[in-house]
Amino acid sequence: MSEEVIKKAPSEPKFILEREVTLPISGEKIVLHKLKAGKHYEAQKIYVSWLEDLSKVFDANKINLKQSLDSDGKVDTEKFKETLNKEGGGKNISDTLSIASSAMDKRYNLLAICTQIPREKLEEDYYTEDLDVLLNEALEINNFLENLKKSAALSVGRAT
Numbered sequence: 699m700s701e702e703v704i705k706k707a708p709s710e711p712k713f714i715l716e717r718e719v720t721l722p723i724s725g726e727k728i729v730l731h732k733l734k735a736g737k738h739y740e741a742q743k744i745y746v747s748w749l750e751d752l753s754k755v756f757d758a759n760k761i762n763l764k765q766s767l768d769s770d771g772k773v774d775t776e777k778f779k780e781t782l783n784k785e786g787g788g789k790n791i792s793d794t795l796s797i798a799s800s801a802m803d804k805r806y807n808l809l810a811i812c813t814q815i816p817r818e819k820l821e822e823d824y825y826t827e828d829l830d831v832l833l834n835e836a837l838e839i840n841n842f843l844e845n846l847k848k849s850a851a852l853s854v855g856r857a858t
Contacts, residue, residue, distance in 0.1 A: 719835045721828035728832065730813060732839050741811045744804050745842045751801035755794055805833065812836035 716731045733741055810817040813832055820829060837843065 714839050717835060717839050719832060721824075722831055723825040723828050726828070728813065728815075730832070730836055730839055733812065737811055738840060741808055741840065742842055742845060744808045744811070745837075746846065748801055748804035748808060751797050751804060754797045755801060809833055809836065812840065 714732065716729055718727055718729050720727050732738075806817050806820060809815075809820055809829060809832060813820070813836065824832075
């Protein structure tokens with residue numbers, strides 16, 4: 699009698715290499731691909747810089763971005779709206795707008811790398827809501843936040 703070993707495939711792959719995204723407004727279908735090393739690191743740098751700009755905008759207005767995040771580290775839009783509606787003081791409005799403009803610029807650059815769609819086309823041909831969906835999916839498939847956590851843990855744990 700031979701025993702047969704049945705291996706079950708995991709229900710969800712550990713690494714997603716591509717994902718088809720249907721945009722909610724236009725209905726267009728776009729296939730996102732996980733970025734390879736060089737482009738991934740380029741995009742990761744932009745992602746970190748973008749987050750730094752966003753944190754400056756929130757800090758300038760005494761807004762705690764952490765209050766707007768869900769347990770997965772993604773922005774919860776309802777919490778975000780509540781946080782923005784709270785009174786804040788702080789920095790000069792023109793400084794805040796300048797930083798916000800820089801953040802938007804980096805967001806478009808990040809999207810252009812992740813989607814392989816030229817920035818100009820993203821700005822001209824896509825609805826904001828569609829870009830939000832694309833960005834969320836691109837961030838998820840490329841694991842930027844998780845990679846930041848890992849690299850920070852490695853830096854802290856590294857012997858000097």
